[in-house]
Amino acid sequence: MTTLLNVKDLRAYYGQVQALHGLSFSLNEGSLTTLLGANGAGKTTTLRAICNMVRSTGAIEFDGKPLNNRSTESIVRFGIAHVPQGRGTFTTMTVEENLQLGAITRKDSAGIVSDIERMYAHFPVLKQRHTQQAGTLSGGEQQMLAVARALMLRPRLMLLDEPSFGLAPLVVRDLFGILGKINREDKVSILVVEQNAQLALELADQAYVIETGRIVMSGNAKDIANNEEIRKSYLGY
Amino acid sequence: MELFTNQVLAGIATGAIYACMALAVVMIYQAIDHLNFAQGEMAMFSTFISWQLMQWGVSYWAAFLITLAFSFVAGIAIERILFKPLAKAPILTNVAGFIALFAIINSSAGLIWDFTIKQYPTPFGSAPFLGSQLISTHQAGMVGVTVLLLLGLYFFFQYTRIGLAMRAAASVPESARLVGINTSWMIALGWGMATAIGSIAGMLIAPVVFLEPNMMGGVLIYGFAAAVLGGLTSPFGAVVGGFLVGIFENLAGTYIPGVGNELKLPIALALIISVLVVKPAGLFGRHIVKRV
Numbered sequence: 158m159t160t161l162l163n164v165k166d167l168r169a170y171y172g173q174v175q176a177l178h179g180l181s182f183s184l185n186e187g188s189l190t191t192l193l194g195a196n197g198a199g200k201t202t203t204l205r206a207i208c209n210m211v212r213s214t215g216a217i218e219f220d221g222k223p224l225n226n227r228s229t230e231s232i233v234r235f236g237i238a239h240v241p242q243g244r245g246t247f248t249t250m251t252v253e254e255n256l257q258l259g260a261i262t263r264k265d266s267a268g269i270v271s272d273i274e275r276m277y278a279h280f281p282v283l284k285q286r287h288t289q290q291a292g293t294l295s296g297g298e299q300q301m302l303a304v305a306r307a308l309m310l311r312p313r314l315m316l317l318d319e320p321s322f323g324l325a326p327l328v329v330r331d332l333f334g335i336l337g338k339i340n341r342e343d344k345v346s347i348l349v350v351e352q353n354a355q356l357a358l359e360l361a362d363q364a365y366v367i368e369t370g371r372i373v374m375s376g377n378a379k380d381i382a383n384n385e386e387i388r389k390s391y392l393g394y
Numbered sequence: 395m396e397l398f399t400n401q402v403l404a405g406i407a408t409g410a411i412y413a414c415m416a417l418a419v420v421m422i423y424q425a426i427d428h429l430n431f432a433q434g435e436m437a438m439f440s441t442f443i444s445w446q447l448m449q450w451g452v453s454y455w456a457a458f459l460i461t462l463a464f465s466f467v468a469g470i471a472i473e474r475i476l477f478k479p480l481a482k483a484p485i486l487t488n489v490a491g492f493i494a495l496f497a498i499i500n501s502s503a504g505l506i507w508d509f510t511i512k513q514y515p516t517p518f519g520s521a522p523f524l525g526s527q528l529i530s531t532h533q534a535g536m537v538g539v540t541v542l543l544l545l546g547l548y549f550f551f552q553y554t555r556i557g558l559a560m561r562a563a564a565s566v567p568e569s570a571r572l573v574g575i576n577t578s579w580m581i582a583l584g585w586g587m588a589t590a591i592g593s594i595a596g597m598l599i600a601p602v603v604f605l606e607p608n609m610m611g612g613v614l615i616y617g618f619a620a621a622v623l624g625g626l627t628s629p630f631g632a633v634v635g636g637f638l639v640g641i642f643e644n645l646a647g648t649y650i651p652g653v654g655n656e657l658k659l660p661i662a663l664a665l666i667i668s669v670l671v672v673k674p675a676g677l678f679g680r681h682i683v684k685r686v
Binding site: 230 | 555566575577
């Protein structure tokens with residue numbers, strides 16, 4: 158298996174405050190990896206550092222190419238789609254415009270049209286509402302839209318920041334089912350940050366546990382889920 | 395009745411200019427959340443450029459197009475040099491920047507072309523429009539050019555990818571970057587377009603108010619009034635506001651006793667204050683529906 162994303166000794170700062178203290182991990186092509194940890198552990202910061210949205214040092218390599226010191230918008234062009242916390246919906250625009258924006262860096266207009274149809278097949282509710290202002294969608298629908306928007310890039314790697322946040326348990330099950338399908342069928346590698354460790358471990362093949370800006374545990378998702386000691390001390394269930 | 399129709403039509407004609415200025419103001423406001431106090435001076439300077447070109451023997455429409463291109467580039471340059479470094483600065487720093495820009499452009503124009511009033515040609519002539527005494531061909535031309543411009547802009551923002559990207563960058567900059575939009579250049583592009591739109595307003599109004607460095611002072615205040623009335627977050631509102639303010643200005647001047655030319659500016663300011671007190675979002679200010 159080839160390594161798609163390799164992060165070495167990542168340190169990130171908000172002003173004077175250091176949020177990540179030399180964090181290293183890697184993600185294999187085609188895998189679905191999850192970063193777990195409590196509030197404030199540095200999960201979101203890790204994703205933001207990959208897209209250069211926070212000041213950081215250390216090495217971040219994507220497919221062998223360094224991402225450091227590139228602007229957020231140029232990192233997207235490598236095929237990295239980031240679904241931020243809070244979903245980042247363009248609330249004043251229509252659902253369809255949101256999808257078109259996901260593909261704004263692509264040049265193949267025929268491919269974009271067929272991909273929009275593909276998204277409507279994945280998420281039928283989006284088709285029903287395609288002319289509606291995206292801000293009027295429910296939280297779950299907006300999360301679907303955010304995932305669909307990210308897929309419109311035809312990404313090689315998708316970064317998801319707490320996709321379960323604020324959603325009803327049934328909706329979360331639904332969403333995670335779709336993520337698994339996307340990972341298997343569309344061969345999109347996924348790095349998902351979650352507080353809902355139980356669910357994330359069911360979905361993922363690889364897992365890392367972060368505590369106060371460091372990786373404290375890594376391994377096969379099943380092994381971690383089955384290790385009672387880890388579960389109790391780090392994941393709280 | 396004829397007086398009323400006449401005043402409404404004349405109001406629509408000047409309203410077209412206010413609509414352009416309001417639109418320019420709103421475009422920059424959407425991009426950087428600040429009101430460009432120097433918008434009028436930028437338009438005035440552009441108008442002088444076109445006048446200078448015509449003095450050198452360039453034909454009207456060639457000068458018009460060259461001036462548009464010049465204004466577009468100049469707007470981008472102003473953003474890159476002056477306002478990009480101020481992007482994260484406090485509001486007052488930006489205000490100081492706008493006032494500086496105002497003073498610099500105003501005095502440079504005075505220095506280069508002096509402060510005497512100059513005649514400015516109109517390509518439409520000033521005969522009665524279609525034989526009617528109500529409106530002149532130049533006034534009709536002002537409305538016509540504005541409507542064409544508005545249709546063009548509507549098409550641009552609604553149906554082109556770059557227009558979509560510009561709207562996205564203005565509404566949620568962080569998400570725009572995450573889909574790969576270079577938001578910084580979208581802001582610069584907004585400045586270029588706003589400056590070009592302002593220059594159209596300047597060139598259209600110059601035959602009416604005559605060309606001199608302070609020609610846009612009153613026009614800009616009416617432009618602000620139009621933008622506030624329509625809602626600073628709504629380009630469509632800015633345009634409607636422009637026409638409404640133009641009509642309102644003329645009717646107030648005609649029918650309210652004591653309001654002559656001298657009181658026209660205070661009326662615009664009174665309108666701004668009334669809107670801010672009664673309906674701060676303006677007529678078409680956006681009510682964003684948000685669900686968490």
